[in-house]
Amino acid sequence: MTKDHDLKGHAWAVLLTAHATLVERIETALAEAGLPPLGWYDVLWELEKAEGGRLRMHELARRIVLSRSNLTRLADRLEDAKLMEREDTPHDRRGYDCVITRAGLAMRKKIWPLYKAEIESLFSRHITVQEARTIGDALARAVKAAGGEG
Amino acid sequence: MTKDHDLKGHAWAVLLTAHATLVERIETALAEAGLPPLGWYDVLWELEKAEGGRLRMHELARRIVLSRSNLTRLADRLEDAKLMEREDTPHDRRGYDCVITRAGLAMRKKIWPLYKAEIESLFSRHITVQEARTIGDALARAVKAAGGEG
């Protein structure tokens, strides 16, 4: 039990370190290539995956795990860069749809090869398929539980 | 091969989401309890674990995966809060030792129960011991590889 705890606590600590280390590396690689940061990719990718390339602000914020106010500013930047647009939503005059533009689609496709290569060399390369399955399953369970309640 | 890739890419995506979600939850819990953020805990814990409760700035920065300039400011805050001190290093007049204070030790001990409880309810609770072992091993391998080179 004590040992279980140590193993799990250790896994958490390693998770934090891995995230910090790998994300830093990836951000550096993107910056060096003159590409926008990871956060931009997340937005573009979520929009691209969504029906009609559009998503409400709050839904987008939820999917990329970002506070509303932060998404407001991030969306401002993406919009300034012509990678997405805000459109009034038909049935709710309070809100907007974020819609990815052609340039946004192109940018996501432009970023992906480098991002993919970085994931490969920093992450995928070092883990087995079994491990990947385990990591995906276990963490997804934790995320799901956290999403529902506390 | 394609499937392997998807599994690994998916694991990466879930890792990012899990990190964002769980860290946000933990920060909120700490803030609600009037406790300092996670970054402070990391510093205090690294110092406490280190020989003599002291570590050079650059070494501390490396261990908590933080840029030098960021550590400078973080250390300023911790020092203002009397949780650590900077001391001149004997054999290198450029650098400092960060030394944890009694108040720093006390603060780390004060934070730990809540942090531990959050890790338990958000993370440990949802994964098996086997999974924890796998996560720890696999991610540690990636971190080690990233630490060495690119």
Add this chain to the structure above:
DNA sequence: ATCGCGTAGTTGCAAATGCAACGATATGCT
């Protein structure tokens, strides 16, 4: 219709971050 409450998104302000430039010291080479 109006009141009250909840939600969508934005904004101001203070704090934190990242990056490049800097002063100071150490180190290696000649």
Add this chain to the structure above:
DNA sequence: AGCATATCGTTGCATTTGCAACTACGCGAT
């Protein structure tokens, strides 16, 4: 010794973040 180069840590400045307040709208009850 003298000079070039690299490292330690800090600082200035611009960008990003986080939190709390705020506007605007939706929704249910009266």
